[in-house]
Amino acid sequence: MAATTMGLLVLCVLVLFAGPIAADVVDLVISTNSGRVTRSLSANESIERLEGTIAFMSVPPTLVLVTYSGSSFSGQLVFVSCTYTDNHRHALSTASTGSLVVLTYNETYALVRENNPTDVIVEYTQLMSPLTWFDRISVGQGVRILADMLPWMLTSMDIPSGADVDAYRHENFEGPAISWSKTSTSAFLKSFRTRWQNETMPEPKPLDHVTLYSGGYASNATLSMTAGQAVPTTSFLWQTFQFGFFGVEVPQGLVLLSYLQPSFDGPYTIFRRGFHSYPPQLIPSRLNSFLVLHETDPLPAQTPTNVPEVVCQMELDTISIPLGSSYPYIKPEFCSTLKIPPGLTVILFDRPWFLGGYSLWTQVDGEKLPWVWISRMRSLRVVKHEEAPPSMPYSVHDDDYVKSFVWKFASMMFKIGEAVPGVGEYEKRSKTPIAFTIPPGIVLVLCSDFNFEGSCMSYNRSVADDEELLATYKSYKVLRSNESSQDNLTSTDFVGCYPPANPYLSWTPIFLQANDTIDELIYPWDQNILRFTVPRGLVVVAFSGSHFQGECFAWMTDANDIGEWNRKIRSLMVLPASNWSGCELVRREDNMIHRRKPTAMAIAASSMPTITTPIPPSAPTPAAGFKPREIQPEARPTPSTSLSFESSNSTKDERSQFDKQVIISSSTHSDGNATSSWTTSAPPELTLSIPSSSRTETKQDASFSTTQAPSMSLQPASNGFDYLPLAIACCCGLALVAIFVTRCRLLRQSKALKTPHDFSSISWRDLDLWRLDIPPLPLTHRLATGATGLIYLSKLNGQSVAIKTLADPTSTNIQAFVDEIMYATQLQNPFIVSLIGVAWTTATDLQCVMEYMNLGDLRSYLSSVKSIAWESKVACALSVAEGLFYLHVQQCIHRDVKSRNILLDSVKGAKLGDFGVSKEVIYGDTMTAAVGTLRWMAPEMMLFQPYSSAVDIFSFGVVLSEMSTHEMPYADLVDSSGQSLSEEAIAGCVIHDKLRPSFGKCPPWFKTLGLKCMSEVPQDRPTAVQLIFELKSQLQQLRRRGLSESRSDTHRVEMRNT
Incomplete structure (x- = not known):
């Protein structure tokens, strides 16, 4: 679509400068009170008083229609120019049009210049719109970032005598200039400036990178690569570069090598110095890997002629795949036919990284593959016949698959019994409506997030493309109806290896089951694994070298930040925890692991749950008459999302916004040495440039839904409701809490009774x-x-x-x-x-x-100071959230966030006190004291359930209630006798009645935030990053307005400047 639109605009410009054509007229359809009137106007013809409104118009590319808001050519001007086809008519709202005139372009330029004959006139247009805007640029001025003009895009320039325009294919006048001295235009421009012809401009700094352009407009993204950088698969670029690259600029001293095959295999095309427009080698079907070299570097060797090869028919080309080739990440429909010589075997896998089900192909003489494998291939290997794994039964019968269709054409096939935790955007190949053919007795489950999380919908019959099913799915299961229990629908036994989230790239996480291995990660995954989700009973083991060599580290639980390992993982394996004996044993068995063949394993998922449930987007509404069953996902902690690529192991990344330059990778290996060889699996920094006006600022979702505080009544009801089950449940809960409290007491007493050791x-x-x-x-x-x-x-x-x-x-x-x-x-x-x-x-x-913090703890301060400015309260809460963020990225859970563990200082502001396992000892609190930690404790901790960092967020919400009321949490609650509730009673009500502390009088957003923090389900609570974003936004608003709820408060604490 973008290519077609741009081509039509270029056609407009070409016709524009071909000279006027006598037959060129503007056709108008004018709606009047008596009906519609058709008028045709040539150049210099006009309508001084327009009676009615313009319903439709068609303007040839050589003319411009100028409309005025008033009669007799007065008032505001609107320009209408080239249409996209010869006979296309555009609807235009012209209720305020009082008069109009038809001009040639030269006459239009003169009209815009008025009394400034030396100005350069720049024409801007909008996509799919007849409107044109003419801007006047004085000589000596320019536009640094053309994308900032969006939605207006540069179409042409009229340059007066004596002036020059220097246009650039980079923002901020970077790179070589394209100089024009007369009316001209060009695609792929990012900035321009004007000057007098006798004026000498300084030489621009030479470029040190190759730039690939996704289109000819200033708003199109570009990819910049320096020497030594290499992209072994283009699948992760599909999100932004779905149509490939429309142009490439190669500066002096560099060359770009583009490969038809992944992993830099087979022949390549060399792009040398200069600008190459619309090269056919860079369209998606002909570009699977590419790299940049110094011009003086030796070129990669071609495949030896004596190596046996498999011939693969692609969409547009035929390629030869030599023996020993391994493609861990290929696009669907990579090969449609195979020609395999004797002695070789092609292994096709239905998941990337040589995982999942596979099929073996031998001695095929140019036969077309079954559509099942054409659509399902995700990785490929060519091996000797004797090195192939055992055959794996793999049905190609249509009844064993759910088929998807895009505009009636078969797209993907989902095997019955399989569970696929990660579906990349590049696999779906289309964002148009999808239809599914589902065999009887089969249930298709589509989930909006990876690993069967987010919003999941189940479908048990065929779905037409107009029923708008969940087209944005990222994982799916295909089950038989008798297997589609609630547990099976969203359960998982996959370890998730997640890269940073980015709106511009299609990073599909890696998912591994028990005994799965990846002996060598490729770029960009080899240096961008940010976090792991690990189901109970599994362990994920990472190695700093390929083939399970080098340093080793293992995780048996979720890890939301893996520190320096996010840049150094080169191979991975997942084992049952019962089989894990440490890295040393793995090293002793590394030779066996290296020689390991793919294992024929069942693809069906088990019921083992995993962890990570981002806040799901709303699912599309199905068509009338069809009501798919919505699946409630299991309760899982919410990981942090939307992380910057710039330095994934630093604490600032989780909060940084995606700016114009998004860093995708780093050049440093685990040994600390930078690499420049094109063969490296960890290439240097690769930069994605998103024009400023089209860039997306990715922020954590801070618009939390309002959660109402539960109403509580301790008075008996007068209805006939049977309270016996409720009473039994409360008694059980109180008994559980009592056991918990008693256990804590005994633990402390046992510590006190221990005799000193040596x-x-x-x-x-x-x-x-x-x-x-x-x-x-x-x-x-x-x-x-x-x-x-x-x-x-x-x-x-x-x-x-x-x-x-x-x-x-x-x-x-x-x-x-x-x-x-x-x-x-x-x-x-x-x-x-x-x-x-x-x-x-x-x-x-x-x-x-x-x-030392000179104002003591927050609990004491709130008790002694009755009025504190809201700006100070929010600043205090922001500081605590910053402290929690730091702890959480360190894989630490505070477990005792409360007002007594928040210390204040008149200069340094608020800080979180964290003293490890003895923090309750430091402040003298016990689990059963009147000010004990039960009042701040999350329900899952009280119930001895597994918990995550979300327990700190719950406690933070309780602290927010203290900041609002200045009172202890639940201090306003009494029992039927008027006595304050005991710790045990409060805990029981928190568990069973969803009791939450009151907030008193406070800003609505503050209460909403606090209640959201205290959500019953841990994954519904915001992360520390989301808290920081919301609090910082509210603090900025308070400071801008200069308002607070206690202007005269003499006890205001000046918190840390955030």
Whole structure:
């Protein structure tokens, strides 16, 4: 569509400068009170007073229709120019048109110039619109970013005598200039500037990258590659470069090599210095990999002629695939026919990375493959016949498949019994309406997100393309009706390996089942695995080298941030946790793993649940008469999404916006050395340029739906409702809470009764690295007391510090204290209370020296100060959210977020206190005290259920209620006797009645945010990133308005400048 539109516009321009044609007229259809009137106007003909409105018009490319809002050619001007076809007519709202005139282009230029004859006139048009806009540019001026003019696009220029226009194919006047001294136009322009012909412009800085253009308009995206960068598969570029590349610019010193085959296999086309418009080698069906080299680099060797080859018929070409070739990521319909010589076997896999089901093909003499495999092939290998895996039964009968159709043409085939957790956009090949043919007794399940998450819909009969089924599906299952239980519909046993999310690229995550292996990742996945989701009972093992060599690391639970490993993973395997014996055993078996053949495994999914449920988009509404059953996904924690590619292991990435330059990769290998060889699997930085006006600022969804606080009544009802089951449930819940509280008490008592151990058994680890070269500090004032810990105020080098010591320095307590301190050494963030160092002379006087916060904890501050400005409250909440974000990306769950663990300072603002496993000891709180942690605890923790970082978000919501009311959570609730509710009663109501603390009088958005944080289902709670975005937005609004709810408050705390 884009190519057709651009071609028609270019045709308009070509005709425009071919000179006037005598027969050219503007045809008008004018609606009047008495009916419609047809008029034809030639150049310089006009209508001084228009009676009626223009219903339709057709303007030839050599003329311009100028309409005026008033009669007698007065008022506002609107220009209408070239139509897209000879006889196409455009509807135009002209109710305010009072007069009009037909002009030639030269006359139009003169009209726009008025009394400025030296100005350059620039014509802009809109796609699929007859409207034209003429702009006047004084000599010496220009447009740095043409995309900023959208929806207007440059069509032509009229340049007066003595002036020149320097046009550029890059924004900000970068790269070589295309100089014009007369009326001209060109595609692929990104910026331009005007100058006098006798004026000398500075030489532009030479380009160091090849630029590929997705189209000729300034709004089209470009891909920039420097020498040494290589793209082994184009599948991940499909989202933005669906139609390939319409142009390529190669600067001096570089060459671009484009391959018909993936993985830089087979012959290639060389693009040397210059600009190449509409090269046929760069259309999608003829481009499967490409790379950039220095002009002086040796060219890659071609395939030896003595290597046996398989002949593959592609859409437009025939290619030869030599023995030993492995294509881990190919597009559907990559091959339609195969010609296989004796002794070779082609293995076609129905999933990328040589996973899933497969079929073996031998001694085929140019025969057409079954459509099942033409549409389902996702990876391919050519091996010797004796090295092929055992045959795997694979039906090609239509009744064993659900078939999809796009505009009545067969598109994809889904095998009955299979579960596919990841479907890339490149696989669907079309965004048009899809129809499905579903055999009787079969249920098709489509899910809006990967790994059977998001919004899932089930279909049990054939669906027409006008019924608008879930066309945006990213995973699917095909089940028999007797297998389609609720558990089977959305359960999964796949480990998910997720790259960063990006609106411009089609990154399909990698999904592995038990015993699946990938011996070598290719770009871009080899350096962009951001997080893992790991079902219970599995372990995912990553290696820094291909074929399971190098460093090794394993994850048995979800990991939302894998640190430095996101840039160094080169091979992967998934094993049952029961079979995992550590990396050393894997290394001893690496030769066996390297030689491993594909395993013929069942494709049907089991009922093992996994974790990661992003907030689903709303599903399309089916047509009338068809009501698919909506599946409620299992409760799973929500991962952070929309991550920047710029530096995936840094804490700022999760919040950074996609800007004009989106970094896709980095050049650093696990050994820290940069690479420049085209053969590397980890090429250097590859840059995707999205024009500024068309760029998408990807932000976390901060528009949370309102959740009403549950109403609570402790009075007996007068209805005839049977409360016995409810009473039994509440009693069971209270009993569970009582057990929980008793267990905590016994645990603390058992700790207190333990006898001291021999201090020689203590592991001091690297504590000496943090030792201060001073004796233990004097303890001047006690700040807090706990069961085993004491906090004192002291001085270090004249500065106030907080000192933690042990009240009962047993060997067990000392070891726990050492572990806690060592953990704290890893936490360095402006929103976390800092560790300064450690002092001791003996094990019993060990001191932890921490940053001192002079306003104390938030709980005490709220109790003592009755009025605080909302700007300060929001700033405080933002700081806490920043601290939680830091902890969560460190794979840490605070587990005890509450107002007493939030410390305030008159200069430094608010910080989160995190002291490892003993944080409740530091502040002297117990699980059963009147101010205990049960009031802040998430329901899943109370029920001893598995939990994630979402428990911190729940606690944060409780803290927000404290900020609003200045009171303890649930302090306003009493029982029937007027007494305050016990901790156990509150916990029971939170679990069974969905009780939440009140917010009092506060801004509506603040209450909405707090209640959203305390959602019953963990994955419905916002992430720390979403909290930061919402709070920062609200804080900016408060500061812009200069409003707060307590302008005269003398106790306002100036929080950290965020």
